[in-house]
Amino acid sequence: MMEVGWWGVLIAVLGGAIRIGTPFLFVSLGECLTEKSGRINLGLEGTLVMGAMTGYAIALHSGSPWLGVLCAGLAGAVLGALHSWLCSFQRVNDIAVGIAMMLFGTGLAFFLGKPYIQPSAPRLPSIDLGGWSNVPQLSAALQINALFLIGIVVAIALGWILKNTSWGLKVRVVGESADAARALGLPIDRIRILSTAQGGFLAGIGGSYLSLYYPFNWSEGLSSGQGLMAVALVIFARWQPLACLWVSLLWGGAAALGPALQSVGITYGYYIFNAIPYIMTLAVMIATCSPRRNLLGAPHELTVTR
Amino acid sequence: MDVPKNLHKALEPFLIIVGSLSVSMVLFGGFVAVAGANPIEVYQTMYRAAFGSSFSWQNTLVRAAPLMLTALCTALPGYLGLIIIGGEGAVVIGGLGAALAALTMPTASPMVVLATMALVGMVTGGIWLAIGGALRHYRAVNETISSLLLNYIAIAVLNHLVTSTFRDPESLNHPSTHHIGEANMIGLIPGTTLHWGLAFGVVACVLAWFLMHRTVFGFASQIAGGNVRAAQIAGLPVGRLILIVCVVAGAAGGLAGMVEVAAIHGRANDTLNANYGYAGILVAFVARNNPLAIMPVAVLLGGIRASSGLLQRAHELPDATVLVMQGIIFLVILFSETLFGRFSKLQKQGVA
Numbered sequence: 001m002m003e004v005g006w007w008g009v010l011i012a013v014l015g016g017a018i019r020i021g022t023p024f025l026f027v028s029l030g031e032c033l034t035e036k037s038g039r040i041n042l043g044l045e046g047t048l049v050m051g052a053m054t055g056y057a058i059a060l061h062s063g064s065p066w067l068g069v070l071c072a073g074l075a076g077a078v079l080g081a082l083h084s085w086l087c088s089f090q091r092v093n094d095i096a097v098g099i100a101m102m103l104f105g106t107g108l109a110f111f112l113g114k115p116y117i118q119p120s121a122p123r124l125p126s127i128d129l130g131g132w133s134n135v136p137q138l139s140a141a142l143q144i145n146a147l148f149l150i151g152i153v154v155a156i157a158l159g160w161i162l163k164n165t166s167w168g169l170k171v172r173v174v175g176e177s178a179d180a181a182r183a184l185g186l187p188i189d190r191i192r193i194l195s196t197a198q199g200g201f202l203a204g205i206g207g208s209y210l211s212l213y214y215p216f217n218w219s220e221g222l223s224s225g226q227g228l229m230a231v232a233l234v235i236f237a238r239w240q241p242l243a244c245l246w247v248s249l250l251w252g253g254a255a256a257l258g259p260a261l262q263s264v265g266i267t268y269g270y271y272i273f274n275a276i277p278y279i280m281t282l283a284v285m286i287a288t289c290s291p292r293r294n295l296l297g298a299p300h301e302l303t304v305t306r
Numbered sequence: 307m308d309v310p311k312n313l314h315k316a317l318e319p320f321l322i323i324v325g326s327l328s329v330s331m332v333l334f335g336g337f338v339a340v341a342g343a344n345p346i347e348v349y350q351t352m353y354r355a356a357f358g359s360s361f362s363w364q365n366t367l368v369r370a371a372p373l374m375l376t377a378l379c380t381a382l383p384g385y386l387g388l389i390i391i392g393g394e395g396a397v398v399i400g401g402l403g404a405a406l407a408a409l410t411m412p413t414a415s416p417m418v419v420l421a422t423m424a425l426v427g428m429v430t431g432g433i434w435l436a437i438g439g440a441l442r443h444y445r446a447v448n449e450t451i452s453s454l455l456l457n458y459i460a461i462a463v464l465n466h467l468v469t470s471t472f473r474d475p476e477s478l479n480h481p482s483t484h485h486i487g488e489a490n491m492i493g494l495i496p497g498t499t500l501h502w503g504l505a506f507g508v509v510a511c512v513l514a515w516f517l518m519h520r521t522v523f524g525f526a527s528q529i530a531g532g533n534v535r536a537a538q539i540a541g542l543p544v545g546r547l548i549l550i551v552c553v554v555a556g557a558a559g560g561l562a563g564m565v566e567v568a569a570i571h572g573r574a575n576d577t578l579n580a581n582y583g584y585a586g587i588l589v590a591f592v593a594r595n596n597p598l599a600i601m602p603v604a605v606l607l608g609g610i611r612a613s614s615g616l617l618q619r620a621h622e623l624p625d626a627t628v629l630v631m632q633g634i635i636f637l638v639i640l641f642s643e644t645l646f647g648r649f650s651k652l653q654k655q656g657v658a
Contacts, residue, residue, distance in 0.1 A: 042450075046633075086637065089644035095389055095450050096640050099587055104633025110626030111341075220626075225458065231451060268470060275462030278455045282447075291446040 016256020046105015076204020431560015
């Protein structure tokens with residue numbers, strides 16, 4: 001342990017960036033897609049917890065963690081569709097519905113997940129990229145979960161789809177100007193419901209990562225607000241899917257900094273380190289918002305930027 | 307002519323809220339039926355657990371008290387058109403401030419200590435919530451997101467301080483500040499097991515209603531909430547209105563935190579972060595931000611929460627059942643927003 005010392009801190013932060021950042025990556029990609037269509041879904045916390053529970057339960061019953069991941073995504077898609085369907089009625093506020101969905105999703109997950117607190121489900125496999133190293137910390141940090149790699153592919157693909165395909169263009173038009181979309185005859189509500197459901201799908205997968213890989217259990221205290229912070233993370237990433245990847249890693253690393261410093265004997269400021277992502281997001285919002293113009297890079301239909 | 311018009315104005319929200327609650331009860335009844343319980347019996351149990359005896363009433367009211375205060379955190383800025391969800395942070399910071407204030411005055415008399423605690427709790431909670439309002443007005447930072455972030459920062463500040471500078475070395479497994487002293491605790495309302503927090507909640511709601519509905523300040527706030535441009539053209543100081551309303555709203559949350567410390571825990575620790583802030587958002591939405599309506603809604607939600615234990619024992623339903631019920635009520639009430647102005651019968655009644 002001693003000879004690794006400060007390098008250990010760095011390695012732990014890098015490993016933590018991937019390990020803790022992966023669920024952030026999925027929820028932020030989901031939120032990014034939803035917000036591109038002009039809706040904000042504050043309820044991804046509920047979606048995440050519901051995904052974690054569903055993934056765990058299905059993996060336990062079927063013996064296949066990957067089937068669990070798929071079903072977690074489907075559960076998330078249902079919650080996302082419900083959110084978006086409710087919001088498609090006049091005067092129904094998407095922010096308020098999001099808070100309600102957060103309560104409803106977590107409540108439902110705790111209710112249905114009660115029998116799954118003790119048993120242990122099969123774990124998602126990881127890919128060992130650190131076998132060449134004889135430093136145990138390094139090889140542990142390089143145990144990469146397959147979902148992280150999938151997340152990278154999704155981030156790149158989502159950016160490409162939004163930019164280059166007709167579906168992506170439709171989502172962006174609906175998100176930038178509902179009037180323009182109406183003039184083009186686009187089905188605004190349907191596009192938003194689909195985008196929010198797809199966003200929920202990704203957030204559900206993020207939840208299954210929590211229960212099926214790290215921390216790898218199902219309990220009511222499983223999520224520490226990853227879903228809630230998706231909204232902030234997307235603002236930080238300026239609504240760019242690839243930037244969501246970097247920001248998720250940054251946040252994962254920041255969250256790993258406290259425990260990593262603790263391991264070398266620095267315990268002061270543990271909780272303050274944990275709060276760094278929130279402080280950074282607030283600082284970015286203060287720096288980039290202005291009463292005279294919209295938030296840079298934000299879809300114009302988005303209520304949070306008006 | 308005027309009377310039926312006002313009647314219609316009051317009747318429409320009343321009918322829609324009652325209708326939404328009925329629909330929620332039907333949906334939740336279906337939910338517990340699927341889960342294998344008899345909905346009628348479940349509702350009977352909930353009623354007994356929440357309002358069936360004087361003991362259950364007291365249990366309900368104890369839970370309702372902080373909700374009345376935290377609901378004001380969302381309801382008052384709502385008059386200005388802001389959606390602030392930072393009640394949790396105001397509770398945490400107010401409770402922390404109140405506890406630290408009490409610890410600086412070990413020799414003062416209990417009345418002085420309690421008054422100082424309440425004052426410091428309200429000021430710190432008020433300032434904390436006002437950060438979100440100020441950022442909204444001066445930097446156009448969305449107040450919902452910033453108040454959410456501030457909740458997390460508040461909890462981090464609390465955890466940091468109670469595990470470092472202000473830690474009572476004897477609080478081993480549960481880092482806390484030193485105890486404020488038994489003599490300084492708020493007592494119970496005589497003849498009950500209720501602490502004075504309930505009285506604070508009721509008084510705060512009544513005062514808030516008076517402020518928003520019976521003063522020029524409240525009238526100005528409602529104008530600014532309806533149309534910022536019109537308010538600015540009329541020369542209203544919109545920024546100052548936002549700041550003052552947010553300070554008052556945060557003060558209510560801070561007071562809730564102070565009560566948690568001075569009436570229940572005796573010290574500040576992470577039990578302050580008990581989700582009263584988030585439940586208060588629900589109360590404010592159901593009450594449509596009206597401080598007088600907040601009181602019965604808080605009692606209703608307090609009752610729902612109080613019934614979770616008995617539901618578990620009598621019907622083997624998990625304690626999360628009440629969370630599901632809260633979620634369903636919340637969703638249906640928000641959906642009902644779209645029904646306003648759609649019932650022509652109600653409209654005609656109003657005009658006639």
